[in-house]
Amino acid sequence: MKWLRLSAYLAGIGCSLLAAWWLFPGKTTEAGVTAPPSQKWIPSLSETEEFCRFDHPEWRRAQTIEGVEIAADPECRPDNPYLIAAVVKGTNRVTMPTLMKTRLAMDAVVKENDRDGDGDPDVIHIRLEVGELNGSTPDGDFLIPGYRIAPGLTPGLWVFVPKMRGMATVDAVNLDAAPLLRAPSPPIRVEQGDTVYLTLENTHYLPHTIHLHGVDHPYRQADGQGNDGVPITSEKPLLPGERRTYIIRPRRAGTMLYHCHVQTDKHMLMGLQGLFIVEENRPDNWLQTFNVGGGKVRHPSRAVREKYAQEYDLHYQSLDKERYRPIQEYNDPRLVAKGMNRDYDITDNEEDFFLLNGRAFPYTLRDSLIVVEPEQKILLRVVNGHPHTLALHLHGHKATAIAADGVPLAQPVTRDVHALAPAQRLDLVLDTHDDGLHSFGQGIWLMHDHAEKSVTSDGVGPGGDIGLVVYRQYLGDDGIPKLQGMDLTPFFNLGMFQRQIPLWARSDAWEIFSDTGPLPPDTLRVILSGISLGLALGLTWACWRRWRQPS
Amino acid sequence: MIRPVLLILFLWLPVAAFPGHRMDMDSMVMNENPTRLPQGCAGIAGDRTITVRAGRKYAKPFPGVVFAYDQRSWEVPPCTRLTVRFINEDHIRHQFMVHGLPPDLYPMGMFTIEVSGPGEETASFILPPYKKTYLVHCDIAQHTEHGMKAQLKVAGGDGDLASLPGLTKPVRPDRYPTRWTGRSLLLLALALVTGAALVWLGRWLIRAMTEDQP
Numbered sequence: 001m002k003w004l005r006l007s008a009y010l011a012g013i014g015c016s017l018l019a020a021w022w023l024f025p026g027k028t029t030e031a032g033v034t035a036p037p038s039q040k041w042i043p044s045l046s047e048t049e050e051f052c053r054f055d056h057p058e059w060r061r062a063q064t065i066e067g068v069e070i071a072a073d074p075e076c077r078p079d080n081p082y083l084i085a086a087v088v089k090g091t092n093r094v095t096m097p098t099l100m101k102t103r104l105a106m107d108a109v110v111k112e113n114d115r116d117g118d119g120d121p122d123v124i125h126i127r128l129e130v131g132e133l134n135g136s137t138p139d140g141d142f143l144i145p146g147y148r149i150a151p152g153l154t155p156g157l158w159v160f161v162p163k164m165r166g167m168a169t170v171d172a173v174n175l176d177a178a179p180l181l182r183a184p185s186p187p188i189r190v191e192q193g194d195t196v197y198l199t200l201e202n203t204h205y206l207p208h209t210i211h212l213h214g215v216d217h218p219y220r221q222a223d224g225q226g227n228d229g230v231p232i233t234s235e236k237p238l239l240p241g242e243r244r245t246y247i248i249r250p251r252r253a254g255t256m257l258y259h260c261h262v263q264t265d266k267h268m269l270m271g272l273q274g275l276f277i278v279e280e281n282r283p284d285n286w287l288q289t290f291n292v293g294g295g296k297v298r299h300p301s302r303a304v305r306e307k308y309a310q311e312y313d314l315h316y317q318s319l320d321k322e323r324y325r326p327i328q329e330y331n332d333p334r335l336v337a338k339g340m341n342r343d344y345d346i347t348d349n350e351e352d353f354f355l356l357n358g359r360a361f362p363y364t365l366r367d368s369l370i371v372v373e374p375e376q377k378i379l380l381r382v383v384n385g386h387p388h389t390l391a392l393h394l395h396g397h398k399a400t401a402i403a404a405d406g407v408p409l410a411q412p413v414t415r416d417v418h419a420l421a422p423a424q425r426l427d428l429v430l431d432t433h434d435d436g437l438h439s440f441g442q443g444i445w446l447m448h449d450h451a452e453k454s455v456t457s458d459g460v461g462p463g464g465d466i467g468l469v470v471y472r473q474y475l476g477d478d479g480i481p482k483l484q485g486m487d488l489t490p491f492f493n494l495g496m497f498q499r500q501i502p503l504w505a506r507s508d509a510w511e512i513f514s515d516t517g518p519l520p521p522d523t524l525r526v527i528l529s530g531i532s533l534g535l536a537l538g539l540t541w542a543c544w545r546r547w548r549q550p551s
Numbered sequence: 552m553i554r555p556v557l558l559i560l561f562l563w564l565p566v567a568a569f570p571g572h573r574m575d576m577d578s579m580v581m582n583e584n585p586t587r588l589p590q591g592c593a594g595i596a597g598d599r600t601i602t603v604r605a606g607r608k609y610a611k612p613f614p615g616v617v618f619a620y621d622q623r624s625w626e627v628p629p630c631t632r633l634t635v636r637f638i639n640e641d642h643i644r645h646q647f648m649v650h651g652l653p654p655d656l657y658p659m660g661m662f663t664i665e666v667s668g669p670g671e672e673t674a675s676f677i678l679p680p681y682k683k684t685y686l687v688h689c690d691i692a693q694h695t696e697h698g699m700k701a702q703l704k705v706a707g708g709d710g711d712l713a714s715l716p717g718l719t720k721p722v723r724p725d726r727y728p729t730r731w732t733g734r735s736l737l738l739l740a741l742a743l744v745t746g747a748a749l750v751w752l753g754r755w756l757i758r759a760m761t762e763d764q765p
Contacts, residue, residue, distance in 0.1 A: 096574070105644070105667060106576045129643065131692040138696060138714040138721030145692050163644070165579050165665055168692035172650050172659050181692060201643040201668070205617040205697045240617050241607035241641035243668070331696060332615035332725050 009543035016536035023529035025521035038514040043501050049151055049492040052076035052366060052480050060479065066098055068286070071298045071310075074472070076479030077367040079291070079298060080179065087162070087289040088299050090121065103180050105163040109289045116193075119284035124190055125197045126289060127163035130204035130272070131181045132156070134324075138331045145169045145177035150360040150457055152494035155353050156324030158270040160185035160210075160258075162290050163201060180292060183358030184315040184385070185258075185274030187291040189301065192253045192281040199245040200238060205333045207237030208272065209244075211261035213423060214406050215276055216250040229261045237262045253280040253303075254406020255381045255425040265346045265387075266323060273385050275313055275425070278406070279303060294357035295368050308429075309376040314368075315358070316392075316420075316449060316465055317385030318351035321458070351387065354454040354464035361457070361466040362491040365481065370469045372432050374442060380428040384420035388451060392418045394430070394469060396445035398437055403427035414438070417450055430469070442471035444481050460497045578672035581663040582656075585632060589653050591680040592630035599631050603647055605666075605689065605699065606640030613716040615725075616698035618645070618689065623701040623715045625687075626708070629680040633703075636673045639666035646689040649703060653679055684708035 054077050062072040065085035073079065082101035086094045090111030091104050099106065111121035133147035134154040143154050145168045161181050169175045190196045200210050211229035219234060221227050226235030227246055238244050260272035275294070279287055282302035291297050294313040297304075304311045323346070326339030353360060357368040372378060380399065384390035393416060400414040404426055412429075414437070420426055431438035447467045448455050457463030470481050487506040495501045502515065571583045588594070603620055610619040618641075627633055637647040649662040662676045678685075682705065689699035702712045714721040 092576070106574060107667065129691075133692070135693050135696065136723075138723055138725075140722045144696065163667075164691075165574070165644070165667075166581070166646075166663070167648070167690040169690065172661055177692070203643045203691050203694070205693060239607075241643055243642035330725050331721070333617055333697065334615060335725060335727075 005546060006543065009539055009546070013536050013539045013543070016532050016539060020529045020532035020536060023525050023532060025525050025529070029519045029521055031519055036517040036519045039517045043490070043495075045489060045493050045501070045506075047494045048489060049494075051362075051488065051492060052478055054479070056080075057478075066094055068299060071296070071300075073296050073298055074371055074475055074477075074479060075296075075367060075369040076365070078479075079293060079295070081298070083180075083290075083292060084288055084298050088286050090289075103164050103166055103178055105165045108163040111289075118282075120191065120286050122191070122193070123195045123197075124289065125199065126188060126190075127199045127201060128160045128210070129163050129201050130208050131159050131161040131168065131177075132204060132327060133159065133177055133181065133183065133271075135327045136329060136331050142175070143328060144175050145181060146175050147177045147182060148363070149183075149353060149355060149358070150363050150463060150497055151492050153353065153360065153457060153497050155319045155321070156270070156327040157183050157319065158204065158260075158267065158272050159183050160200075160260075160272060160274055162186060162292065182293055183271050183355060184294055184317060185272060187275035187277060187294055187313040187315070187381075188258065189277045189279055189287040189289055189291070189297075190250065191279050191285055191287055191301075192250060194249065196248050196250070197245050198248065198258075199243055201243040202238045202240055205240050206337065207231075207239050207262050208260045208267060209235065209238055209262055210246055210258055212246065212248060212256070212258050212276060214254070214256035214425075215248060215258070215278065216252055217246070217248040221247050231262055250278045252406065253278045254403060255383070255427055256406050257383060257423060257425060259423075263341060266340045266344065269318070269320070269346075269385075269387060270324060271317065271319075273317065273383075273423075275315060275381060275383050277313075277381060293367060296371075304379055307377070308379040310372070310378045312370055312378065312380050314356065314380055314382045314467075315385060316383065316390050316454075317355050318387070318454070319353040319355070320346075320349050321352045322349045346387070351453070352458045354386070354449065354457070356465040356467050361455075361463050362488055364465070364467050365488075366479075368467050369475070369481065370430070370447070370467070371472060371475055372430070372469060373472050374432050374434060374439075376430075376432045378430040378432070380430055381425065382418075382420065382428060383425045384422055386449075386454070387422055389422070390420040390454075391450040392420065392426075392428075392447070393450040394445060394447045396440045396443060397430060397432075397469065399428040399430050400438075401426050401428055432471075442473060444471070444474045444483060445469040457497045460499060462491075463497060577667050577670050579663070579665040579667075580672060580674040581665075582652075582658060582661060582676070583674045584656055584662070584677055585675040587656055587677070589630070589656055589677060589679040592677065594630070595632045595677060596628050596630035597632070598634065599627050600634040600636060601625055602636045602638065604638045604640055605645040605647070608640065610698050610716065613698065616716045618694050618697055618699040619716050620647075620687075620699060620701050623718050624704065624711075625701070626704045627678060629682075629706050630678065631705075632675055632677045634673060634675040635664060636671060637664040637666055638671040639669060642668050644668070644691055645694070645699065646691065648688055648690050649676070650686045650688075651683065652676070652685070678703075678705050680706075682706040682709055684710055684712060686712060 068085040068088045070081045082098050086102050091108045092110045110125035113123040115122040134143040134156045209229040228234035231237045256276040258276040260267040279301040280303035285302045288299040294315045297311040300311045326336045356364050398416045400412050402412050434441045455464040474482050490501045609621045610616040639645045647664045652660045654660045685703040687701040688695040698716045711719050
């Protein structure tokens with residue numbers, strides 16, 4: 001009898017607890033007729049960068065340095081004109097004071113021997129190193145050398161770099177990467193028929209090579225050394241501390257590519273890829289051998305100047321968090337190699353960051369603007385470094401593709417979305433004649449990959465590879481476009497792409513889109529669950545008393 | 552007459568603009584200082600020459616290290632004029648870069664020798680009088696992090712730097728997979744027996760204290 005009573009008590013307690021649990025208000029509550037009011041929360045924007053802070057505004061104007069004419073570049077952060085003078089004349093020919101303003105090594109670009117007597121050098125020695133950006137260090141929880149693609153975003157990258165001298169960082173205190181050490185791997189320009197000695201000095205801790213994709217080059221050199229940069233066919237990978245020289249004499253002009261051919265699904269997509277442009281042969285044709293950071297070419301070749309008012313290099317590429325994770329997690333190269341080569345699986349992963357000329361929006365507005373005047377023809381050399389198709393879309397214009405992969409198109413194609421397969425290059429002509437087809441008139445026009453994930457940074461948008469075509473009258477003297485859209489201040493906050501700042505935090509609509517306040521729990525549920533819990537406690541107490549009484 | 556003067560001016564100007572700095576295709580020296588005394592030094596206490604070799608092969612004794620110097624720690628007395636013969640045995644750039652020197656004599660507190668490829672360069676600098684450990688490293692991207700790091704102690708130094716291959720631990724060491732060995736399993740078994748014995752000992756003591764005395 002005692003056991004029967006006990007069973008009944010326990011069943012009652014169980015049912016009551018079950019009911020209390022079921023009726024108890026959950027983590028969310030359904031609103032009644034009126035939704036809860038907005039939270040009176042103003043996001044802190046204290047850690048916000050200025051749109052354009054730049055110490056050398058004088059670099060923007062047109063100038064001549066050591067006889068090298070350098071076109072104006074009125075955007076916020078133009079290229080260092082001394083660097084341009086040094087790579088046009090050659091680091092062996094430029095004076096020491098100019099070279100000292102560049103951080104280039106003296107043998108980074110050696111130009112000599114005007115073989116054909118046409119006034120320009122025909123034997124060019126180019127030296128590249130391999131640099132890691134935002135890698136780990138055994139000396140603490142920070143990344144070095146630091147490189148931000150956008151405020152607060154420091155993905156791991158590898159880049160080919162013109163051979164440098166001195167520190168990899170800005171200085172001994174500022175651990176950000178030196179200006180030369182940046183993405184993308186620099187566009188390289190050589191002249192058709194030049195003998196080019198391209199030396200890779202492997203300053204990195206993993207093996208690399210250079211493959212001259214689409215550039216006329218022999219498979220082997222005269223001494224039998226491989227010249228194609230492919231570890232499974234032509235040569236062994238170049239180990240840390242070693243160097244190798246690739247020798248070419250390209251017969252055809254065009255927009256080509258160079259990239260590391262070691263584990264291309266990792267190394268090339270980590271950033272070891274750059275434009276390689278063979279310019280048409282002309283007399284007195286001194287080329288800007290490196291266009292560090294891509295973007296405007298401030299000293300275009302003779303052939304380009306004959307046909308176009310301006311020339312820009314546009315390098316699109318993307319990064320996968322899982323791919324670069326090992327270089328930020330480990331110091332030991334064995335762990336990095338295993339993490340990349342055996343643990344990482346590109347078929348299981350998606351790209352997270354999308355770059356135009358090494359930066360993501362809003363930094364693209366600082367140094368990757370295309371600044372135009374009306375009635376110009378502008379040459380855009382575009383490369384798709386993504387592992388997916390690039391759908392390049394220009395607002396307000398229909399650009400004309402005149403060449404693909406360095407080969408002129410028999411029939412030029414005018415459209416507003418140009419598709420580029422991975423590794424493909426297109427030569428596009430941007431025509432700013434306001435004729436309703438090529439241009440719709442002056443303004444600030446967006447330019448981006450229309451594969452929409454590409455306009456985000458780790459899924460936060462707008463970000464990614466958004467760039468702008470800005471007509472000159474819409475650009476301030478300080479290099480800031482005269483925008484009339486939303487306030488971009490939150491995009492320069494370090495928390496924006498960490499999802500800490502609401503997108504419309506500074507818009508007029510903030511009151512509408514602010515975070516919501518809480519709702520009180522549903523009254524009926526509170527009452528019923530309370531009664532059920534009380535029943536369970538009462539039954540427990542009674543059961544305990546009964547159990548202790550002698551039968 | 553004017554041409555030789557102009558030529559001398561042309562050659563002299565870069566030197567005047569960048570004192571202590573020299574550079575050619577193969578190497579670069581920044582902030583060389585064989586004569587000017589740091590504050591607190593009455594004179595040069597002595598001359599010392601070290602030969603420092605840099606290259607991948609010096610990393611081989613240390614697993615997980617890629618680039619290294621052949622030595623990773625030096626000690627010199629205060630006010631020593633130190634001459635560094637820096638030999639690069641790789642086909643890429645390496646540096647011998649010292650930080651923390653007095654900025655009035657050494658801009659940014661640095662003294663640097665950089666050798667562009669296989670080869671060597673020699674330069675001197677004078678160390679201050681106080682007890683201090685100076686960071687020596689190669690600042691090419693990730694070379695320090697992968698082993699090319701050393702320390703220079705003056706008057707015994709004020710401690711050791713972290714992450715010196717074979718000498719000191721990293722601040723943030725990597726983690727590796729665990730694998731049990733026979734020795735570690737034996738240690739575990741011993742620890743278990745010891746723990747059980749301690750419990751038995753405790754119970755025995757309590758019983759001994761609470762039992763009625765005859």
